[in-house]
Amino acid sequence: MTANDPTPRFDLLVIGAGASGASIAFEAARRGLSVALVEGRDIASGTSSRSTKLLHGGVRYLELAFRRFDRRQLLLVREALAERGHWLEAAPFLARRLELLLPTRQPTAKLYYGIGLALYDALAGRRSIGASRCVSAAEVSRSLPQLAPGHGGVAYSDGQFDDARLNLLLARTAAGLGVRVWTHTPVIELLRNGAGRLNGAVLQLPDGGSQRLEAAAVVNATGIGADTIRRLAQPDVAPRLQVSRGVHLVLEADLCPGGTGLLVPSTDDGRVLFVLPFHGRTLVGTTDTACAGEAAETPSAAEEAYLLDYVRRWFPAHGEPAVASRWAGGRPLLLPEAGEAGGTAGIVREHAVETLPCGLVSLMGGKWTTCRPMALDALAAVAEQLGRPLPEPQAATPIHGAVADGPSTREQLALLEQTLLQRHAPALVAHLLAGHGLAAEAVLACATSAAELEPLSAAIPLTAAEVRHAARHEWAREPADVLERRCRLGFVDRAEAERLCEPVRVLLLQELERSRESQPCG
Numbered sequence: 001m002t003a004n005d006p007t008p009r010f011d012l013l014v015i016g017a018g019a020s021g022a023s024i025a026f027e028a029a030r031r032g033l034s035v036a037l038v039e040g041r042d043i044a045s046g047t048s049s050r051s052t053k054l055l056h057g058g059v060r061y062l063e064l065a066f067r068r069f070d071r072r073q074l075l076l077v078r079e080a081l082a083e084r085g086h087w088l089e090a091a092p093f094l095a096r097r098l099e100l101l102l103p104t105r106q107p108t109a110k111l112y113y114g115i116g117l118a119l120y121d122a123l124a125g126r127r128s129i130g131a132s133r134c135v136s137a138a139e140v141s142r143s144l145p146q147l148a149p150g151h152g153g154v155a156y157s158d159g160q161f162d163d164a165r166l167n168l169l170l171a172r173t174a175a176g177l178g179v180r181v182w183t184h185t186p187v188i189e190l191l192r193n194g195a196g197r198l199n200g201a202v203l204q205l206p207d208g209g210s211q212r213l214e215a216a217a218v219v220n221a222t223g224i225g226a227d228t229i230r231r232l233a234q235p236d237v238a239p240r241l242q243v244s245r246g247v248h249l250v251l252e253a254d255l256c257p258g259g260t261g262l263l264v265p266s267t268d269d270g271r272v273l274f275v276l277p278f279h280g281r282t283l284v285g286t287t288d289t290a291c292a293g294e295a296a297e298t299p300s301a302a303e304e305a306y307l308l309d310y311v312r313r314w315f316p317a318h319g320e321p322a323v324a325s326r327w328a329g330g331r332p333l334l335l336p337e338a339g340e341a342g343g344t345a346g347i348v349r350e351h352a353v354e355t356l357p358c359g360l361v362s363l364m365g366g367k368w369t370t371c372r373p374m375a376l377d378a379l380a381a382v383a384e385q386l387g388r389p390l391p392e393p394q395a396a397t398p399i400h401g402a403v404a405d406g407p408s409t410r411e412q413l414a415l416l417e418q419t420l421l422q423r424h425a426p427a428l429v430a431h432l433l434a435g436h437g438l439a440a441e442a443v444l445a446c447a448t449s450a451a452e453l454e455p456l457s458a459a460i461p462l463t464a465a466e467v468r469h470a471a472r473h474e475w476a477r478e479p480a481d482v483l484e485r486r487c488r489l490g491f492v493d494r495a496e497a498e499r500l501c502e503p504v505r506v507l508l509l510q511e512l513e514r515s516r517e518s519q520p521c522g
């Protein structure tokens, strides 16, 4: 979206539309603020589409809490477990319970894992999503048949979700509440009033022009870009973030045919590694390599070799793994305080909210699962800038594609599924419901012919209708917006995404032309 009005004014300008920025905009609009949400690239194009896609408290963080007697870390795990429960209910079509195995051949290790995971369950309290359980080697060989033999273990539950689509639907729900969204428009300058306080920003428009926005408060939610915006506000400010690159691979084969994922409990360098079911394939990740911000989204050959080495070790029966896709994202880690353990794997995944003297509020660090409490912390700082408390929302606001509570959403999804199956193939119905929930029919309504409901790929049943829908209702402008983030084809099968790049570009150009000539369809 672009705007040509001279200088629109808002209560709040949020820079960056990842999980953090979209959550802040959503929560601010629920509290009655007028909000502009500005994204330099596409919604979720940063780290928020590049995560391991787990809604979790963090089993590893729980272990760290105990090893270091760190109560703060324990509270973080508890908070994240509550948020895991929140998202599983708020967007049940995008998030689901996933069982993961902590494998071992040692009875003492099994006991250790069992006690730790029982505590993990207990910390979730009423938000528990299923108790952990001991699993025999026979059961493991059924659910993970290619795993090195002889492993039993302990299975526990976390959430698995579509990070890019949840991010997008948060922004879309926020837009439904009146938030003005600009995408592909980076903030290139911050504006100040006569007293030196920030009161807006200049955006660079896709056509090369610029747009001024005025806002009473400005939040920097640019993830690994946070220090750049902070320096724009105050050139001599000290950096607060260290970037750590995390690489994921998607293997062509499905190493988790029973639907259970694997948590490799300890790598040679003391990390954990996930091997997860992912769109009928296998997601393997991640690495943890300190890097410069510009290098955060470029996987290296060494990192790929590192991940493949663990696949070979743990799945020796599989043979040489074929890689269908690879991607990297940057963790925005807060720099360690004096006395904290060195190395990025040891840094507590915690967030911080900072307000510079010029009024810039920066939200830094954190994780996807906890973007909601992070957003509320940022809004507390915004309230201080505005000089007034923000009212609590009176009612729940369902995510676009859901209704007010999880059970009702699930019930209505089941009914919609029955209706859609009368007219469409099961794979298409499953795909539409998984990405769009109760709004799935809006995608079908964008087809200009029956042929536009035919899947364009066997890997993910993207259709021409869905491309049109993404352009009309989801801010998609470029093929990668559709292929990587509106549907996950670019993450699941890179070659397929490249094959579809041109046809998707043509459809997007048609939609651009159409939007110039007419109003978008409902």
Ligand SMILES: Cc1cc2nc3c(=O)[nH]c(=O)nc-3n(C[C@H](O)[C@H](O)[C@H](O)COP(=O)(O)OP(=O)(O)OC[C@H]3O[C@@H](n4cnc5c(N)ncnc54)[C@H](O)[C@@H]3O)c2cc1C
Pocket: 015, 016, 017, 018, 019, 020, 021, 038, 039, 040, 041, 042, 043, 044, 045, 046, 047, 048, 049, 050, 051, 052, 053, 054, 055, 056, 185, 186, 187, 188, 221, 222, 223, 224, 225, 244, 245, 246, 247, 286, 328, 329, 330, 331, 332, 365, 366, 367, 368, 369, 370
């Ligand atoms: C490998 C990896 C795996 C992870 N796995 C998990 C997981 O399984 N579960 C979990 O809970 N967390 C996970 N995390 C953490 C989580 O993904 C991040 O903490 C979260 O996505 C950060 O969101 P964000 O909105 O702060 O940043 P981002 O998603 O990076 O968003 C920042 C946005 O700001 C935009 N921007 C930058 N500069 C400008 C500008 N000048 N103008 C306008 N816009 C700008 C960027 O384009 C970007 O879209 C993982 C992180 C990594 C790296």
